[in-house]
Amino acid sequence: MKSNQEEHYWDLIIKGKSSLFDLNIRDIWHYRDLLLLLVKRDFISFYKQTILGPFWFFIQPIFTTIVFTFIFGNLAGIQTDGIPKPLFFLCGITAWNYFSDCLLKTSTVFKDNAGIFGKVYFPRLIMPLSIVMSNLVRFGVQFVLLMGLILYYYFIPTPGSSITVSPSMFFFPFLVLLMALLGLGLGLIITAMTTKYRDLAFLVSFGVQLLMYATTVTYPLSEVKAKFKPMVGLIELNPMTYIIEAFRKCLLGHGEFSIYSISYATTITLIILFLGILIFNKTEKNFVDTI
Amino acid sequence: MAKPIIKVEHLSKAYQIGQIGTGTISRDIERFVITKIFGKEDPFLKIGETNDRSTKGQSDIVWSLKDLNFEINQGDAVGIIGKNGAGKSTLLKLLSRVTSPTTGEIKIKGRISSLLEVGTGFHPELSGRENIFLNGAILGMRKKEITRKLDEIIDFSGVERYIDTPVKRYSSGMYVRLAFAVAAHLESEILIVDEVLAVGDAEFQKKCLGKMGDISKGEGRTVLFVSHDMRAVSTLCNSSMLLNHGEIKKIGKTAEIIEAYVNDASLSNTGLDLKFELVDNTIVFQTYSHQDYAIYDGSFFIKLIDYTGNEIMLHEHKLKKEESIIKKLALDSSSLNSGVYSLQVKVWATLLSGKDIALATPFYPITISNNDERHKRVFAGKIIDIKL
Numbered sequence: 001m002k003s004n005q006e007e008h009y010w011d012l013i014i015k016g017k018s019s020l021f022d023l024n025i026r027d028i029w030h031y032r033d034l035l036l037l038l039v040k041r042d043f044i045s046f047y048k049q050t051i052l053g054p055f056w057f058f059i060q061p062i063f064t065t066i067v068f069t070f071i072f073g074n075l076a077g078i079q080t081d082g083i084p085k086p087l088f089f090l091c092g093i094t095a096w097n098y099f100s101d102c103l104l105k106t107s108t109v110f111k112d113n114a115g116i117f118g119k120v121y122f123p124r125l126i127m128p129l130s131i132v133m134s135n136l137v138r139f140g141v142q143f144v145l146l147m148g149l150i151l152y153y154y155f156i157p158t159p160g161s162s163i164t165v166s167p168s169m170f171f172f173p174f175l176v177l178l179m180a181l182l183g184l185g186l187g188l189i190i191t192a193m194t195t196k197y198r199d200l201a202f203l204v205s206f207g208v209q210l211l212m213y214a215t216t217v218t219y220p221l222s223e224v225k226a227k228f229k230p231m232v233g234l235i236e237l238n239p240m241t242y243i244i245e246a247f248r249k250c251l252l253g254h255g256e257f258s259i260y261s262i263s264y265a266t267t268i269t270l271i272i273l274f275l276g277i278l279i280f281n282k283t284e285k286n287f288v289d290t291i
Numbered sequence: 292m293a294k295p296i297i298k299v300e301h302l303s304k305a306y307q308i309g310q311i312g313t314g315t316i317s318r319d320i321e322r323f324v325i326t327k328i329f330g331k332e333d334p335f336l337k338i339g340e341t342n343d344r345s346t347k348g349q350s351d352i353v354w355s356l357k358d359l360n361f362e363i364n365q366g367d368a369v370g371i372i373g374k375n376g377a378g379k380s381t382l383l384k385l386l387s388r389v390t391s392p393t394t395g396e397i398k399i400k401g402r403i404s405s406l407l408e409v410g411t412g413f414h415p416e417l418s419g420r421e422n423i424f425l426n427g428a429i430l431g432m433r434k435k436e437i438t439r440k441l442d443e444i445i446d447f448s449g450v451e452r453y454i455d456t457p458v459k460r461y462s463s464g465m466y467v468r469l470a471f472a473v474a475a476h477l478e479s480e481i482l483i484v485d486e487v488l489a490v491g492d493a494e495f496q497k498k499c500l501g502k503m504g505d506i507s508k509g510e511g512r513t514v515l516f517v518s519h520d521m522r523a524v525s526t527l528c529n530s531s532m533l534l535n536h537g538e539i540k541k542i543g544k545t546a547e548i549i550e551a552y553v554n555d556a557s558l559s560n561t562g563l564d565l566k567f568e569l570v571d572n573t574i575v576f577q578t579y580s581h582q583d584y585a586i587y588d589g590s591f592f593i594k595l596i597d598y599t600g601n602e603i604m605l606h607e608h609k610l611k612k613e614e615s616i617i618k619k620l621a622l623d624s625s626s627l628n629s630g631v632y633s634l635q636v637k638v639w640a641t642l643l644s645g646k647d648i649a650l651a652t653p654f655y656p657i658t659i660s661n662n663d664e665r666h667k668r669v670f671a672g673k674i675i676d677i678k679l
Binding site for chain 1: 408
């Protein structure tokens with residue numbers, strides 16, 4: 001009884017070994033202001049001393065869309081489910097950018113912040129969370145561009161293409177959340193593993209590039225089903241495929257969307273996120289010694 | 292009764308030295324199998340050695356800290372001293388949760404914040420004001436706390452005019468002032484400070500020390516302070532802890548601990564020696580050695596004690612960076628009475644090579660015969676010759 005009382009006296013007990021599930025949610029809540037300030041920092045420092053400022057957020061998707069429309073739409077002649085080609089590609093790129101930015105930035109979080117992490121304690125999970133949130137700001141800005149293009153095609157109909165509004169558009173916020181969590185989860189796993197074994201870091205940037213082609217960013221799933229039957233299973237294994245397909249369904253009215261596809265993507269995302277947080281949490285305690 | 296605020300039990304930290312490279316996967320698997328499946332003690336920790344940097348050890352594992360036990364009460368200002376590699380910084384890192392201990396535990400009552408470096412997380416592109424918020428939040432302050440103290444922080448830093456300028460345009464002094472100002476206004480119950488005072492000009496250093504004194508004495512908060520600057524430790528801390536090779540050598544009153552540190556024979560095997568002579572009315576000191584030591588930071592102290600044991604003169608001479616330790620100093624003794632005195636010379640310094648030296652002579656008796664009649668007149672009846 002006495003020892004129990006003594007344990008209650010202390011606010012914090014630092015031990016060598018702690019439970020795998022000791023996630024310190026309360027700590028993260030205490031540092032919520034830091035989270036917002038980090039997001040603000042990322043946003044401000046992005047366009048400080050630039051002339052175009054936040055407009056730089058538009059440049060990359062616009063040019064990628066032009067290039068993709070030319071290569072995949074015109075040269076390769078990929079059909080786009082009856083969606084105007086620029087809109088089809090911009091939609092895929094906007095969604096993919098968010099996912100890949102979350103993944104890439106999170107995957108170097110230990111390495112990039114070794115200086116701060118080595119000098120001061122705050123819940124390490126704050127950093128990847130701030131990355132996901134500042135990318136959300138960026139995504140929001142790029143989404144404005146996408147909305148502009150959607151409205152353009154909606155009010156000025158183009159022959160051979162149709163955009164419809166469907167009730168599934170209410171799923172949209174959920175899809176963004178899924179992309180964020182999936183990118184976060186994968187990034188956490190990678191960053192935790194790269195503290196000791198740097199090999200993985202080389203694989204990531206190029207792996208993400210490849211993964212984009214295994215996702216339905218530059219082509220619709222219906223096209224694969226029609227032309228490359230054997231590949232369908234592989235592409236459907238990728239949860240991002242379903243997320244991007246649903247994303248198109250929500251906004252443009254064309255794409256694969258079912259209870260099955262959404263539950264599959266959600267389940268995979270949650271498993272990866274859970275694993276990611278566990279591994280990250282285990283690594284954060286001692287990574288300063290090995291990085 | 293004083294309330295314990297930090298309690299450390301059997302605290303140890305092992306580090307792997309050398310390359311962490313190939314072979315770590317197989318080693319990790321081996322360790323995992325031995326510890327988790329067979330439940331045995333980790334073989335890689337068993338062969339650890341104490342951390343003596345100068346001799347080459349047998350093992351890749353060193354104990355940076357080994358089996359530390361101590362308790363700190365609320366309101367204490369505790370100095371942690373020891374030469375480089377004694378484990379001071381490791382202890383602070385463990386206390387501030389930057390890394391976790393290998394074995395043992397630390398129990399803490401209240402909030403703890405650490406200042407292992409000033410300006411952690413400062414972003415060069417952001418203005419001073421924005422950085423106050425960011426840095427404050429990194430150190431654990433809530434936004435409204437910072438807003439409440441913003442004026443006070445800006446005032447303390449003395450960079451009000453530049454507060455909306457990006458910090459990349461700041462001079463290094465302004466940068467440090469601003470950073471310390473944020474840290475000084477933390478409201479945590481325990482503050483951990485690691486040699487951050489080595490920056491800024493003398494005036495600002497004094498201000499920092501004063502502020503930390505206020506924190507511990509005035510506000511009853513606990514301060515843990517690591518420094519090589521014995522003056523700073525002795526002004527700020529009421530008790531101290533001497534670490535050597537990752538173990539606690541002594542805990543107690545600051546004066547005693549500093550004395551122990553300085554007189555520790557193992558600390559002064561630098562081949563350096565001191566001599567002094569009396570020339571006319573001037574005491575001339577000279578350090579000499581077969582080697583020229585370049586100083587990073589340090590001080591000379593000359594202590595003169597009269598026959599009753601009172602300290603009557605303490606002369607301090609601060610050594611400049613990159614100055615040679617070989618030094619000739621003259622001290623005027625014409626203001627002293629004729630008589631016998633005891634004289635001690637101490638040197639505390641960190642060399643450019645990173646090595647610490649602390650050196651003190653024993654007390655030497657010297658006889659000062661002052662021909663100035665005014666002294667004799669005033670103290671005529673009190674001059675006693677002591678046979679030695």
